[in-house]
Amino acid sequence: MNREQPDPPAGGDRIRQTAVRAGGDVIGKKVEHHHPAGPVTALHALPTPPAGFTGRDALLEELLAAVDPTTGADRAGVVVSAVAGMGGVGKTALALAVGAAARQRGWFCAELFVDLRGHTPGAQxxxxxxxxxxxxxxxxxxxxxxxxxxxxxxxxxxxxxxxxSDRDEHRRPVLVVADNAAAVEQVRPLLPGPGGHRLLVTSRSTLHSLAGARRIDVDVLTPKAAVALLAAILGADDSRSGRTEELAEVARWCGYLPLALEISAALLVRAPHLDPARLARRLAQEGRRLERLDDGERTVRAVFDLSVQRLTPGQARVFALLGVNPGPDIATEAAAVLTGLEAEEAEEVLQDLAGARLLTSHPGGRWSMHDLLTDHARHHLTHHTGTEVEAARRRLLDHYTRLTADAAIHLQALPGEAVPATFTGTADALAWLDTEFPNLSAAAYAAQHAGHTDIAVALPLDLGVHLDRRRRFDELISLSTLARDTARTTGRTKAEAAAWNNLGAALAGVRRFQEAIEAHTTARTLYQQTGDRHREANAVNSLGAAFLEARRFEEAVQAYTTARTLHQESGDRRREAAAVNSLGLALAGVRRFEEAVQVHTTARALFREAGDRHGEAMALDSLGTGPGGVG
Incomplete structure (x- = not known):
């Protein structure tokens, strides 16, 4: 069954192009009208600060004073940076605490959050x-x-x-938190400009060239604050929280690093009979074993190794295999697939790892690791056979690819068409794609790197409809390029053609029309080489859409006329109707209005004959809203 016509994407009321997919590949485009959906906002999107946040009172007050919009100061931004190279020091926790306090005080009309993933292992x-x-x-x-x-x-x-800000009753400004920056180039365009808005950035570097920024270095905790953090996590009901000297030894062997302290405290919580003094001795032994490393890395590795040693074999296996996940987080279902466990068993182990502070739990059954822990999990993969690791990787990649293909079918299905039971409908499929896209994109690149070239081609192609619908053209360009290059080097000519066609759609979306035209022309040539007239017709239809958006109407008329003929030859009424309707728009562009009316009328009849009510309505709509003023 060919899936040819997606539902109209959300967005403004204008003529645009929508990718059309058949047989797993995005292979053609049509022009359609669609109408706006209500906007979805995330104006208060800051994650909750971690429990047990302590020892940063002075820095918290300093930062609050810096971002306070009531002071009249209108700085370009505020940068929070750790000592160079120091991960796990609590930069993000501090920024989130500032955001939470600012919201509680009602300073801003919105608090926005973006993770720049500057130091996320394996991620761009x-x-x-x-x-x-x-x-x-x-x-x-x-x-x-x-x-x-x-x-x-x-x-x-x-x-x-x-x-x-102008719409806010009190004209309050906006706070933007940009977490985990690697370079000033990521940050400079995010500067919000005048009006009291504030930009709060976390980074491992000091971002010296960010003009106008106030820099605050976040160091490790003081010994006293480190002990307080350990005691806070243990809780007042735990008698060990009062054994200050023993906790001080634990803190010393943690290097006073918050991440290491939290994991060590979790070890104590999970082992009620473990004395802090004994834990300190174990940490000292691990530290001496790793003395070849520098101080910071030795501290972290010692804590991590000891924590992993106290896991059960099953928990340790899951922890290590989570390092295979290429994306920033993972759903319980995906983790179960990755590890080969049943969903309930996987969730239980994930909760155990979260209890050990080796994993962070998020709403909706999602889990993430600190980047230092991800590195450590990947280090522990060496304890497993290459066959086991590759099998786990393949299971996860297959899972992402299968669900993406199913979601793409939902996005394009006409009323009454059979769709996979994976999703309850279009909205469910869209929500899954929106949530999982960072993982899906990372999976495509990981597949190419690991030699799973079939997935490095199929996954980007199946993402094409979603990315076009969401107008994420930059990502569509990158992923289509990945699919194109992989398909070319592995001799998948039809897939390469599909990737060229996707690439053309994305290039047109960013108004690089000449490149889009060249991409669609290449797609047509490749389909001609394979003898696939049906897909050739769709490539020509895409070419016409690029000409139309470039306002090269005469060439659009020629392309759509050719596409119509090719669709007639293949007996594809619905695609013929789509090409005819688009031809009407092109004719209106060259002011051949009477012909345009006739063509749209023909398109409406063809859609009716094909049983496509949406297409029929689209053709009727085109009679009144074509670019040349038809009707």
């Missing part, structure tokens, strides 16, 4: 353009209106912040 840092896209969507901006180019997008972002 989020560039400024993608970060702006995330923030604009959080603001509820119509995705149709988000400019593709960085400078224009940054200006639009500043305007959106100003507009949100």
């Amino acid at each position: 840092p989020v560039d400024a353009n993608a970060a702006l896209d995330t923030l604009l969507r959080a603001l509820g901006v119509d995705v149709e209106k988000i400019p593709p180019a960085l400078e224009e997008r940054a200006a639009f972002y500043r305007s959106a912040l100003a507009a949100l």
Whole structure:
């Protein structure tokens, strides 16, 4: 069964192109009208600060004073940076505590959050353009209106912040928290401009070239604060929380690093009969074993190793295999697939790991690791056979690929068409794709790196409809390029053609029309080489759409006329109808209005004959809203 016509994507009321998928590949485009859905916002999106946050009172007050919009100071931004190279020192926790306190005081009309993934193992840092896209969507901006180019997008972002503030009853500004930056290039375009808005950035570097920023170094805790953190996690009901000298020894062997302290405290919580003094001795032994490492790494590794040693074999196996996950987090279902466990058993082990502070639990059955712990989990993969690790990797990649393919079918299914039972409907499929996209994108690159070339081709192609629908054209360009290059090197000509067609759709989306035209032309040539007239027709239809958006109407007329003929030859009434309807728009563009009316009328009849009510309505709509004023 061919799946040819997706539901209209959300967005503004305008003529645009929508990728059309058949047989697993995005292979064609049509032009359609669609109407806006209500905006979805995430104006108060800061994660909750971790429990037991303590020992940072002075820094917290200093940062609150810096971001306080009531002081009249209008700094460009505030940067929180740790001592160079220091992970696990609590930068994110501090930033989230500042955000929570600011919200409690009612300073801002919105608190936005974006993870720049500057030091996430195996992940590409989020560039400024993608970060702006995330923030604009959080603001509820119509995705149709988000400019593709960085400078224009940054200006639009500043305007959106100003507009949100203007709509607020008290004209309060906005707080933006950009976590885990690796370079100033990620941050500079996020500067919010005047109006009292504040940008709070966490980074392992000091970002010296970020002009106008106030820099605050976050060091390890003081010995007293470290003991207080251990005692707070143990709780007042635990008699060990009062054994200050023993806890001080534990803190010393943790290097006063908050992440190491939290994991050590979790060891004590999970072992009620474990004396802090004994734990300190064990940490000292581990530290001496790792003395070849530098001080910071030795401290962290000693704590991590000791914590993993106290896991059951099953828990240790799951911890290590979680290092295979290429994305920033993982759902319980995916973790079960990865580890080969039943969902209930996997959830129980994940909860155990969260109790040991080796994993962080999030709402909705999702789990994440600190980047230092991810590195450590991958180190422990060496204790497992390569066959076991690769089998786990393949299970996870297959899982992501299968669900993405099922979701794509839901996005394109007409009423009454059979769809996989994986999702309850289009909204469910969209929600899953939106949530999982960072993992799916990372999985595609991981598949290519691990030699799973079939997935490195199929997964990006199946993501094409979703990315086009969500207007995430930068990501669609990157993933289509990955699929194209992988397909080319492995001799998958049809898949390469599909990737070229996706790439053309994305390039047109960022208004790089000449490149889009070249991409669609290449797709057509490749399909001709394979003798696939059906997909060739769709590539020509895509070419016509690129010409149409470039306002090269004469060439669009030629392309759509050719596409119509090819669809007639293959007996595909619905795609013929789509090409005919688009031809009407092109004819209107060259002011051949009478012909355009006739063509749209023909398209309506063809859609009716094919039983496509949505297409029939689209053709009727085109009679009144074509670019040349048809009707």
